[in-house]
Amino acid sequence: MENSRPKRVDTIFLMEGVDPIKVVETTIKKSPDDIILEMIDSGLKGRGGAGFPTGLKWKFTRNEDSYDKYVICNADEGEPGTFKDREILDRVPEKVFAGLAICGYTIGAREGFIYLRGEYNFLLPALNQKLDVFNEGLKKIGLNFTIQMRSGSGAYICGEESALFESMEGKRGEPRNKPPYPTVAGYLGKPTAINNVETLVYAFMIARIGTEQFKEMGTKDSRGSKVFSISGDTPKAGISELELGMTVQQFVDEFGDGDTKAVQVGGASGGCVPRKLFKDTIIGYEGIPTGGSMMLFNSSRSMYNVLHDYLEFFTEESCGQCTPCRVGCQQLLKGIEAVKRGEKSPLYLQDLKKLAKTMKVAAKCGLGQSVANPFISIVSNFKEEIIY
Numbered sequence: 263m264e265n266s267r268p269k270r271v272d273t274i275f276l277m278e279g280v281d282p283i284k285v286v287e288t289t290i291k292k293s294p295d296d297i298i299l300e301m302i303d304s305g306l307k308g309r310g311g312a313g314f315p316t317g318l319k320w321k322f323t324r325n326e327d328s329y330d331k332y333v334i335c336n337a338d339e340g341e342p343g344t345f346k347d348r349e350i351l352d353r354v355p356e357k358v359f360a361g362l363a364i365c366g367y368t369i370g371a372r373e374g375f376i377y378l379r380g381e382y383n384f385l386l387p388a389l390n391q392k393l394d395v396f397n398e399g400l401k402k403i404g405l406n407f408t409i410q411m412r413s414g415s416g417a418y419i420c421g422e423e424s425a426l427f428e429s430m431e432g433k434r435g436e437p438r439n440k441p442p443y444p445t446v447a448g449y450l451g452k453p454t455a456i457n458n459v460e461t462l463v464y465a466f467m468i469a470r471i472g473t474e475q476f477k478e479m480g481t482k483d484s485r486g487s488k489v490f491s492i493s494g495d496t497p498k499a500g501i502s503e504l505e506l507g508m509t510v511q512q513f514v515d516e517f518g519d520g521d522t523k524a525v526q527v528g529g530a531s532g533g534c535v536p537r538k539l540f541k542d543t544i545i546g547y548e549g550i551p552t553g554g555s556m557m558l559f560n561s562s563r564s565m566y567n568v569l570h571d572y573l574e575f576f577t578e579e580s581c582g583q584c585t586p587c588r589v590g591c592q593q594l595l596k597g598i599e600a601v602k603r604g605e606k607s608p609l610y611l612q613d614l615k616k617l618a619k620t621m622k623v624a625a626k627c628g629l630g631q632s633v634a635n636p637f638i639s640i641v642s643n644f645k646e647e648i649i650y
């Protein structure tokens with residue numbers, strides 16, 4: 263990225279001259295294998311946080327031999343600080359629907375679902391109305407694929423893909439053991455391609471503009487652009503679509519308030535980057551990956567309070583199924599409280615870091631595994647704010 267500021271792009275919200283049904287109609291003239299090759303070649307990686315290559319996910323699901331297969335759009339968006347999927351569904355829902363339809367055709371599914379975060383239910387009437395029109399459009403172009411809405415109930419864990427399937431099946435939202443992975447046994451035990459809202463829009467975009475134009479943006483490891491949810495101590499809070507590959511410093515130059523001391527990249531479950539590392543940290547898969555939440559903190563903030571808030575959130579949202587996460591979250595929270603009160607020595611923070619590292623490998627799902635990201639980065643870089 264030549265420019266010292268992050269490059270703003272406007273592709274995702276652009277609707278002028280875009281006819282999603284027409285793009286689906288043109289795309290399904292290609293063979294599913296060709297679409298998969300294009301998706302793999304584009305380098306598109308999932309925008310939900312884990313960054314799994316989208317083309318491979320579609321390929322694995324297509325390769326499964328099953329009459330019933332499903333496509334699910336993960337619109338649970340429970341990560342603190344993330345609000346980009348809400349904006350996408352509000353402003354350009356037809357692009358999401360078209361991404362689902364293209365995925366459905368590619369993997370051989372007849373049904374697609376959008377699992378919407380419970381707190382976003384206010385979007386349901388408009389989405390259902392637009393879906394009726396879109397599903398009719400799919401019929402007219404001869405694609406045997408329909409999309410329906412499903413509503414969550416506001417549990418963070420239900421954004422984890424296998425807990426989401428459990429929730430959709432009417433059960434308590436708890437993660438499943440893996441393997442089998444969703445591409446083999448997902449919703450109702452059938453092969454399922456589950457993608458984030460934004461991933462599906464970029465898949466739609468690649469089908470529309472081709473891989474070459476998509477690959478022109480970003481870096482070798484982080485192709486394309488990304489929608490960021492920007493909050494905290496910034497005069498420019500809100501949504502911005504930016505080319506991938508910028509450093510945290512470039513991001514702060516554009517969005518900071520001149521006094522930024524830390525940036526939490528990737529929501530509460532991401533890592534906290536202190537000022538001294540801004541220049542050397544790339545926002546992307548080669549550096550610090552993100553689902554898109556960027557929280558900026560200036561010197562008025564106590565990083566103890568920030569970490570305390572995150573740990574309270576994880577303690578509240580842990581599904582309680584596995585001990586490392588259920589007990590670990592509580593112990594980390596109680597631990598920093600004890601250090602802050604002076605009941606435990608600062609050395610105790612080393613033990614807590616070891617516990618966080620253990621959770622990273624021993625917790626059953628991404629919730630417990632990722633608590634180490636904020637914990638270790640905040641405790642290591644802002645120790646003086648944690649201790650008594």
Ligand SMILES: Cc1cc2nc3c(=O)[nH]c(=O)nc-3n(C[C@H](O)[C@H](O)[C@H](O)COP(=O)(O)O)c2cc1C
Pocket residue numbers: 307308309310311312313314336337338339340341418419420421422423424456457458459461462627628629
């Ligand atoms: C606790 C937890 C919450 C998650 N919440 C979401 C979410 O709200 N939206 C999302 O797309 N992915 C979420 N994920 C990641 C999903 O499990 C999954 O990786 C993602 O939907 C795959 O889509 P992608 O490949 O397009 O990124 C969450 C994971 C965990 C562990």
